[in-house]
Amino acid sequence: MSYVVAVDVGGTEIKSALVDSDFNVIATTTAPTPKADSTGAETVKTIAAIVLEFAKQQSISAVGLVVPGALDEPAGTSRWSGNLQWNNLPIRDLLHAAINIPVAFSHDVRTAAVAEMRNGAAKGARNAIFIPVGTGIAAALIIDGEIRSAEGFAGEIGHIDVNGKYPCVCGKSGCLEAASSTLAISKAYEAQSGKTGTTTEEIYRLVTAGDAVATQVWNDATAAMARACETLITILAPEVIVFGGGLSNAGETFLKPIRDYLDSTLTFQRKPRLEIAHYGAKAGTIGCAMLAFDLVKAAK
Ligand SMILES: [Zn+2]
Structure with missing residues (x-):
């Protein structure tokens, strides 16, 4: 060994x-x-x-x-x-x-996409997008069976403009990462509830329990992610989008609002499966x- x-x-x-x-x-x-x-x-x-x-x-x-x-x-x-x-x-x-x-x-x-491609939720897919959601957000783009990165520059989807209201580490505002990362969700919950130090894990449990403030924050974050996915699907036509990172522990609580949005908005595009990473975090x-x-x- x-x-x-x-x-x-x-x-x-x-x-x-x-x-x-x-x-x-x-x-x-x-x-x-x-x-x-x-x-x-x-x-x-x-x-x-x-x-x-x-x-x-x-x-x-x-x-x-x-x-x-x-x-x-x-x-x-x-x-x-x-x-x-x-x-x-x-x-x-x-x-x-x-x-x-x-x-x-x-x-x-x-x-992380290598693991999901070789033996996880993207196994067998020729075209897939892997999106871990943690403190930051980026994507691995699997195109025609290969992970493509354009010399390492491609995939920084955290900085897609989703018309959000928060400032981002890149110096702009309105980015996906500033709306949907675990850090962003914790900050938004803190701003709206006045409670400090609540983790995203605690927040999605509050969502499941029907807490109004947590639900509002969650809906904003998942809506921003759904809009970014719509853009990615239109450009890249993945068979599957795999979500990983800390937020993927929320499972269907995270996937369902994104799936519902895509069901209502996609027209001609190929609809991808939405999955949680096999290896999770x-x-x-x-x-x-x-x-x-x-x-x-x-x-x-
Ligand atoms: Zn940014």
């Missing part, structure tokens, strides 16, 4: 997992993402400490590193990440220099481990 470490650098947390070659998650750990770490130094230090800790349990063959934003994947560079405040940062090589273990590098969303970890093992295989 061989082992890899899957590292997912998110806007708020760095989630890491020790994964074996049968894709069993052996151990996990979470650390806060260093704030405003524009040189990447603190982030690399945090990840190196995590890898060192896992290496005490098992010998590590490779590390999978996934990050959000616009990337140059072959170069190992983050071109831009609004949430991490990175610009043209050679994060893969910085990490490799610190740990001296091969590092597979990819986009957080496309990595773990798709990123499994996909990341798959890419790290690809690297191990390629080196043999």
Whole structure:
């Protein structure tokens, strides 16, 4: 048995997992993402400490590193990440220099899509869109059986204008991400209810229980997502749209309003199935481990 470490650098947390070659998650750990770490130094230090800790349990063959934003994947560079405040940062090589273990590098969303394509909710679909909804929102576009990213620039659907009212990390306002991300939903609920620190999980439970404020916030967020989906469907004609990330735990509470909107608005377009990610919020970890093992295989 061989082992890899899957590292997912998110806007708020760095989630890491020790994964074996049968894709069993052996151990996990979470650390806060260093704030405003524009040189990447603190982030690399945090990840190196995590890898060192896992290496005490098992010998590590490779590390999978996934990050959000616009990337140059072959170069190992983050071109831009609004949430991490990175610009043209050679994060893969910085990490490799610190740990001296091969590092597979990819986009957080496309990595999760790899898991869903190979063995999950998008398996067998030639055309699919994978949308994890967390602190940020982006999409992996599966077109004619391949994940397409236009050199890492494509898929930043969080910044589609859905005519929303909130300011966005990209500097504009009205973006999907500012209306439908977990962060956006928590903020909107806080603004409308006056209650601070309510998680999206608590909010969708309130929706199920019939709470009026939570329902209003939820309807706004799902309506914005539905409008973005309408645009994507018109352009890309996916057979299935798979939702992952933290918000996908809401299941049908999340899917139904989007499906109802699409049923009422689509005319000539091919109607896609709407599904929750097979791997749920773990798709990123499994996909990341798959890419790290690809690297191990390629080196043999
Ligand atoms: Zn934006």
